[in-house]
Amino acid sequence: MKLDSKIPSGPLSEKWDKHKFDINVVNPKNKRKFTIIVVGTGLGGASAAASLGELGYRVKNFCIQDSPRRAHSIGAQGGINAAKNYQNDGDSVWRLFYDTIKGGDYRAREANVYRLAQNSNNIIDQAVAQGVPFAREYGGLFANRSFGGALVSRTFYARGQTGQQLLLGAYSSLMAQVHAGSVQIFPREEMVDLVLIQGKARGIITRNLRTGEFNAHTADAVVLATGGYGTAYYLSTLAMNSNASAIWRAHKKGAFFGNPCYVQIHPTCIPRSGDYQSKLTLMSESLRNDGRVWVPKNKGDKRPPSQIPEGDRDYYLERKYPTFGNMVPRDVASRNAKEVCDDGRGIGDTGLAVYLDFKNAIADFGRKTIEERYGNLFEMYHLITDEDAYKTPMRIFPAVHYSMGGLWVDYNLMTTVPGLHVIGEANFSDHGANRLGASALMQGLSDGYFVIPYTIGGYLGGASLEKISSEDDAFKNALASSKGKFEKLLSIKGNKTVKEFHRDLGQILWDKVGMARNEKGLKEAIKEIPKLREEFWQNVKVAGEAETLNKNLEFAARVGDYLELGELMARDALNRRESCGGHFRIESQTEEGEALRNDEKFTYVSAWEFKKASNWELHKEPLIFENVTLTQRSYK
Amino acid sequence: MKKNISIHLKVWRQKDANSKGKMVSHTVNGVNPDMSFLEMLDTLNEDLIKKGEEPLEFDNDCREGICGMCGLVINGTAHGPNSGTTTCELRMREFQNGDTIIVEPWRAKAFPIIKDLVVDRQSFDRIISKGGYISIRVGNAPEATSILVAKENADLAMDAAACIGCGACVAACPNSSASLFTSAKISQLRLLPQGEPERNRRALNMVFQMDEELFGNCSNHAECQAVCPKSVSITHIARMRREYLKAAIKYVD
Numbered sequence: 057m058k059l060d061s062k063i064p065s066g067p068l069s070e071k072w073d074k075h076k077f078d079i080n081v082v083n084p085k086n087k088r089k090f091t092i093i094v095v096g097t098g099l100g101g102a103s104a105a106a107s108l109g110e111l112g113y114r115v116k117n118f119c120i121q122d123s124p125r126r127a128h129s130i131g132a133q134g135g136i137n138a139a140k141n142y143q144n145d146g147d148s149v150w151r152l153f154y155d156t157i158k159g160g161d162y163r164a165r166e167a168n169v170y171r172l173a174q175n176s177n178n179i180i181d182q183a184v185a186q187g188v189p190f191a192r193e194y195g196g197l198f199a200n201r202s203f204g205g206a207l208v209s210r211t212f213y214a215r216g217q218t219g220q221q222l223l224l225g226a227y228s229s230l231m232a233q234v235h236a237g238s239v240q241i242f243p244r245e246e247m248v249d250l251v252l253i254q255g256k257a258r259g260i261i262t263r264n265l266r267t268g269e270f271n272a273h274t275a276d277a278v279v280l281a282t283g284g285y286g287t288a289y290y291l292s293t294l295a296m297n298s299n300a301s302a303i304w305r306a307h308k309k310g311a312f313f314g315n316p317c318y319v320q321i322h323p324t325c326i327p328r329s330g331d332y333q334s335k336l337t338l339m340s341e342s343l344r345n346d347g348r349v350w351v352p353k354n355k356g357d358k359r360p361p362s363q364i365p366e367g368d369r370d371y372y373l374e375r376k377y378p379t380f381g382n383m384v385p386r387d388v389a390s391r392n393a394k395e396v397c398d399d400g401r402g403i404g405d406t407g408l409a410v411y412l413d414f415k416n417a418i419a420d421f422g423r424k425t426i427e428e429r430y431g432n433l434f435e436m437y438h439l440i441t442d443e444d445a446y447k448t449p450m451r452i453f454p455a456v457h458y459s460m461g462g463l464w465v466d467y468n469l470m471t472t473v474p475g476l477h478v479i480g481e482a483n484f485s486d487h488g489a490n491r492l493g494a495s496a497l498m499q500g501l502s503d504g505y506f507v508i509p510y511t512i513g514g515y516l517g518g519a520s521l522e523k524i525s526s527e528d529d530a531f532k533n534a535l536a537s538s539k540g541k542f543e544k545l546l547s548i549k550g551n552k553t554v555k556e557f558h559r560d561l562g563q564i565l566w567d568k569v570g571m572a573r574n575e576k577g578l579k580e581a582i583k584e585i586p587k588l589r590e591e592f593w594q595n596v597k598v599a600g601e602a603e604t605l606n607k608n609l610e611f612a613a614r615v616g617d618y619l620e621l622g623e624l625m626a627r628d629a630l631n632r633r634e635s636c637g638g639h640f641r642i643e644s645q646t647e648e649g650e651a652l653r654n655d656e657k658f659t660y661v662s663a664w665e666f667k668k669a670s671n672w673e674l675h676k677e678p679l680i681f682e683n684v685t686l687t688q689r690s691y692k
Numbered sequence: 693m694k695k696n697i698s699i700h701l702k703v704w705r706q707k708d709a710n711s712k713g714k715m716v717s718h719t720v721n722g723v724n725p726d727m728s729f730l731e732m733l734d735t736l737n738e739d740l741i742k743k744g745e746e747p748l749e750f751d752n753d754c755r756e757g758i759c760g761m762c763g764l765v766i767n768g769t770a771h772g773p774n775s776g777t778t779t780c781e782l783r784m785r786e787f788q789n790g791d792t793i794i795v796e797p798w799r800a801k802a803f804p805i806i807k808d809l810v811v812d813r814q815s816f817d818r819i820i821s822k823g824g825y826i827s828i829r830v831g832n833a834p835e836a837t838s839i840l841v842a843k844e845n846a847d848l849a850m851d852a853a854a855c856i857g858c859g860a861c862v863a864a865c866p867n868s869s870a871s872l873f874t875s876a877k878i879s880q881l882r883l884l885p886q887g888e889p890e891r892n893r894r895a896l897n898m899v900f901q902m903d904e905e906l907f908g909n910c911s912n913h914a915e916c917q918a919v920c921p922k923s924v925s926i927t928h929i930a931r932m933r934r935e936y937l938k939a940a941i942k943y944v945d
Binding site for chain 2: 103106107110121122123124125126128130131140142178180181182183184185186187188189190191192193194195196197198214215217219220221224227228229231232234235241243266295296297329330332333334335337338435436439440441442505506509553555597599600604605606607608
């Protein structure tokens with residue numbers, strides 16, 4: 057099968073407008089004849105479901121939480137980028153496009169990224185009209201700040217809760233459509249399989265998490281907006297219920313998986329404190345606007361930070377990257393933190409942390425200003441660590457945060473399975489090998505509000521869709537096999553808990569498919585993960601019953617999927633014998649230790665086709681750059 | 693390194709909505725004071741699973757105080773002893789070795805129990821669906837700077853918008869009123885010029901739905917404000933009442 061990215065012809069800046077004109081438009085009267093399933097209610101899912109409902113489609117929207125408002129987009133703290141140039145600092149759609157392509161280490165499609173930058177401005181207009189309370193200045197205009205990888209202030213924010221406010225904006229539009237009768241919400245209902253009829257995505261099987269009941273839902277198109285797969289690592293900044301099962305099961309039904317090894321390890325998280333730890337908490341990257349990152353100059357310097365004089369401190373980011381300083385992109389900041397810790401200069405009990413110091417900022421701007429900018433983050437830090445970051449520097453360490461990889465989609469956000477669309481973090485498309493700060497919210501909303509509502513019409517208007525029912529064999533079989541899988545999990549009654557398996561897998565992934573990878577480690581991971589998977593299916597101990605709320609059973613099914621996905625991540629990382637963005641192969645670095653790409657061999661998207669257990673076929677989508685020149689990324 | 697402690701729990705266990713529930717005792721050993729309260733419950737659950745018993749069900753998701761999914765009544769107080777925090781933000785350093793902690797679900801007619809400590813809060817979604825939004829079509833939004841908002845109003849609106857919809861206000865209220873929740877949304881949209889056109893309908897319809905869901909009335913106990921993890925102020929309730937009264941006089945549907 058040949059991958060067709062369906063990128064429109066013509067000049068970069070005109071592609072999207074031209075494409076919107078070229079694709080089919082569904083007659084308003086016919087829209088209500090189409091049912092669209094949207095799985096997930098985060099920024100992508102909620103904005104897509106609301107927009108599609110508003111257009112007149114019948115929408116069924118599923119979420120695993122008790123309310124659509126809980127999706128983990130809500131956790132995004134820092135902000136959302138837009139090329140508004142309100143600060144008159146020379147920003148433009150082109151600059152946002154360029155920063156994003158460069159930030160992703162030239163491993164994203166030009167056309168997708170340009171469209172994202174174009175849509176960024178509409179998103180701000182849309183959110184403001186919805187009543188999202190962005191930070192304002194006294195004149196009533198917007199306050200902006202800057203984020204890593206950019207030299208302009210283009211980030212809009214609502215205190216440290218930008219994701220929450222944007223999500224509640226999308227949720228409010230969604231609830232308006234629920235009221236209007238165009239969208240039906242299915243809370244606490246998890247997608248467990250995708251159903252294909254004549255090769256097209258025609259519905260899903262769900263499990264009602266309250267009752268354990270399995271249901272078949274038919275549709276004319278399916279949109280997955282289920283987020284990333286960072287929870288495969290066990291410890292991450294993701295929510296406890298975030299998972300990869302929807303995209304993984306779609307992958308096994310024929311959707312190619314794009315760039316699974318591109319995972320973002322975020323530099324500013326609160327370090328882990330013990331084995332009981334269930335998740336890691338992120339401190340927004342915006343803190344790096346005013347905080348200075350440092351470690352002691354000398355190995356093993358165990359003095360408390362206040363007693364380490366300036367001369368004995370190494371502000372390593374400022375030293376190595378004078379232009380961007382503390383504002384280098386996330387992958388660069390994380391890798392450097394790892395490097396100083398590997399060098400024996402990490403701080404705290406574990407030696408796995410660096411300082412983020414606000415002393416200078418407080419002296420320059422006063423405590424009140426810093427409180428206004430980051431008050432809630434300092435509070436959160438205090439709650440978790442019992443330390444006052446106004447007085448002593450924060451301790452931070454990198455943690456798994458975002459997956460740039462995801463299901464492969466074309467320019468219309470459709471996968472290799474006709475009718476199956478994937479938006480937001482769940483797809484692979486816009487961030488290349490590294491995502492810049494404040495770009496995730498932008499992509500989720502761009503896909504949901506401004507791309508899928510048009511491109512799905514292009515599919516529905518042109519597809520010949522036969523009449524189907526949930527009684528069809530395809531649905532019955534998928535339902536039976538899903539049910540069988542959950543029954544099997546309960547019947548094993550082994551000796552090792554789901555959490556123990558998950559933790560073991562996380563350890564393999566963190567050590568061998570984490571911040572720095574090499575051939576030896578990856579080959580070990582490719583052996584160890586299937587072994588662990590085999591053990592899982594023979595020896596897992598799952599508690600409780602099938603017919604009531606049973607979170608242990610839900611987790612068991614998800615861990616079963618991570619045990620397959622983890623192997624693919626390692627295989628993809630092994631195949632890509634270059635370093636780019638968040639994917640750092642120790643064998644491929646510059647003399648200064650920066651990620652060294654191999655453009656000649658690897659300027660492509662890896663799209664993996666599932667064949668059978670431990671067996672995938674690699675397809676390559678070449679990345680063609682007509683507008684930017686590929687250079688060694690430099691933030692010096 | 694801090695010394696581990698032991699904790700005795702009395703928790704509400706209930707099989708499902710139709711079964712009768714009861715308090716059950718458990719002991720958790722090896723509790724690190726830096727653990728979160730929910731990690732302490734995770735530890736209990738791992739023990740129960742290993743013993744072949746049913747783990748305790750409790751809702752949680754982000755574990756950083758923003759999604760609004762978690763919510764337990766701990767020793768009689770919604771979200772536990774600290775003000776301005778959610779259950780997931782509570783750390784075990786607030787407790788002493790050997791303490792007995794009583795853990796219960798939110799209790800309100802409008803929040804039926806699903807299992808153990810998990811309740812159904814869909815009534816909140818239904819309140820929002822009756823007007824907690826500005827009716828704007830995608831693609832039709834005017835340029836963002838065409839709507840100026842004074843910083844003071846933007847900040848006040850943000851104070852209200854910070855509500856995470858956890859339901860602690862209902863759990864703490866002697867009348868099980870959802871006034872703080874409902875007023876936070878009405879107030880946010882009232883403070884912004886975008887909310888003006890639908891102002892009357894919004895106040896009437898959302899308050900009507902709040903009553904339909906069997907939430908009680910507000911009688912100014914202010915317990916809600918005391919437990920609210922985002923410190924949403926009861927002045928929003930006052931604003932909601934003004935809005936409702938004005939709308940009721942002006943607007944007969």
